[in-house]
Amino acid sequence: xxxxxxxxxxxxxxxxxxxxxxxxxxxxxxxxxxxxxxxxxxxxxxxxxxxxxxxxxxxxxxxxxxxxxxxxx
Numbered sequence: 160x161x162x163x164x165x166x167x168x169x170x171x172x173x174x175x176x177x178x179x180x181x182x183x184x185x186x187x188x189x190x191x192x193x194x195x196x197x198x199x200x201x202x203x204x205x206x207x208x209x210x211x212x213x214x215x216x217x218x219x220x221x222x223x224x225x226x227x228x229x230x231x232x
Contacts, residue, residue, distance in 0.1 A: 182216035185223045 179201070186197035201219075205212045 178213060178220065179216045182219040185219050189223075 183197045186200055204215045
C-alpha cells in the first residue's frame with residue numbers, strides 16, 4: 160500500500176481526534192452505520208490488528224484517499 164506525500168501531509172495536519180473523527184465519517188458513509196457502531200468497528204479493527212486506534216483510523220483515511228485500494232461495495 161502506497162500513500163503519496165500529499166496524503167501523508169493531510170493526515171499529519173489532522174490532530175488525533177480529527178483523524179479518528181474523519182475515519183468514523185468514512186466508516187459511517189461506507190457502511191451506513193451510526194457513529195457508535197462506526198466507533199465499535201474502529202475499536203474492533205484496532206483489537207484485531209493489534210494496532211492503536213489512531214493507526215487504524217489513519218489506514219482507513221489513507222485507503223479512502225487512494226483510489227483502487229478499497230474493493231468496490
